[in-house]
């Protein structure tokens with residue numbers, strides 16, 4: 330039995346029923362130093378589509394399941410084609426793909442293609458509901474640069490709980506550039522999907538999910554890390570250089586990732602594809618919904634831990650952190666084999682990255698994100714954009730097809746909000762007037778906006794117009810999204 334497991338059981342005996350102000354801890358404040366990593370990192374299977382009528386067809390079943398995260402434990406979960414999370418969907422730019430998504434849950438769900446540029450009716454937002462026992466058959470052409478994207482539930486008012494229980498998976502887009510770059514690209518060998526989440530558990534090992542005011546306001550933050558659905562994971566590597574495709578799949582927590590020995594690594598891609606060139610980092614901030622691809626080098630017999638170090642100023646400090654320490658916690662242990670196959674040099678240049686000149690923008694929209702500090706209420710409209718909570722029957726913004734626009738994202742609340750815009754990839758123009766860091770100078774679909782920060786992003790709304798079906802824009806802290814911090818925009822053909 331692991332240290333954390335024993336600590337958990339000891340704690341369980343001393344703690345009453347879960348509820349507001351009382352939460353259970355699997356780790357009892359243990360830090361990276363005394364953590365054990367006993368479970369081999371799981372690699373989600375790649376979903377091989379079937380070629381039919383010049384389309385690649387993918388079958389997904391949304392289902393309930395039971396997952397064992399600890400020895401002998403049973404946690405009720407949800408997954409795609411499995412009990413927790415889903416397979417990695419892989420398609421190449423230019424391919425026509427279609428899905429048969431069957432809902433075997435006991436409740437409605439949707440499947441949103443986060444980061445994919447698709448028609449609004451194919452987007453899988455709250456309007457594309459899949460009733461119990463129904464099958465949704467979206468179809469679209471993949472037409473965007475190679476990127477690590479993902480898919481997840483976007484069920485109205487139920488996104489947080491469904492994603493928390495496991496409804497998320499990765500979606501890789503490949504293109505000619507990604508296939509010819511000399512970077513690690515062997516799936517599960519030197520190119521690893523890394524879906525990071527945090528969860529809390531009840532004494533009976535079910536997920537602890539709280540509707541308390543605190544957890545709805547801060548978002549549901551757990552004390553146990555999962556990587557690809559594995560607790561205390563360990564990865565043994567046989568190559569000198571590895572690529573991590575990191576997805577922050579958390580409901581609410583922004584991660585500050587670094588290696589335990591502070592080694593340098595290189596970010597090569599943002600949400601929407603490759604950066605222009607690799608960017609040296611020792612720490613990576615990745616907010617819920619964001620992705621980052623990084624390269625890191627190992628030496629034979631290396632033993633290093635990927636850690637999360639919560640930061641002051643990340644909105645989790647002071648009275649907001651409910652007694653959590655700011656100490657590092659291990660996320661994933663990485664061990665090098667005693668011999669490592671040598672990798673090729675990292676290319677100096679990765680890709681051209683699309684950009685738009687601010688002078689070409691025909692419109693600037695200002696979106697102000699606020700949250701009430703009083704009693705939280707789903708219906709009370711405490712999470713707002715421009716003073717309004719989501720109304721699923723209201724269109725908040727109407728964009729003209731092919732227009733280049735600047736969206737000014739203003740955070741007037743005490744905690745950071747990762748803002749996600751459907752349909753498009755954007756570039757960050759500036760943060761409070763300053764050029765964003767180099768590793769944010771790529772295509773993005775989600776951007777963290779700090780308290781008192783204004784982030785300007787620029788994009789173009791192309792290809793898909795629809796007079797009736799809107800796309801969503803929202804905070805990717807899923808409790809905030811479900812709580813109303815979401816709006817709808819139409820893309821319409823010009824007069």
Ligand SMILES: [Cu+2]
Pocket residue numbers: 745746747804805806809810814
């Ligand atoms: Cu938020």
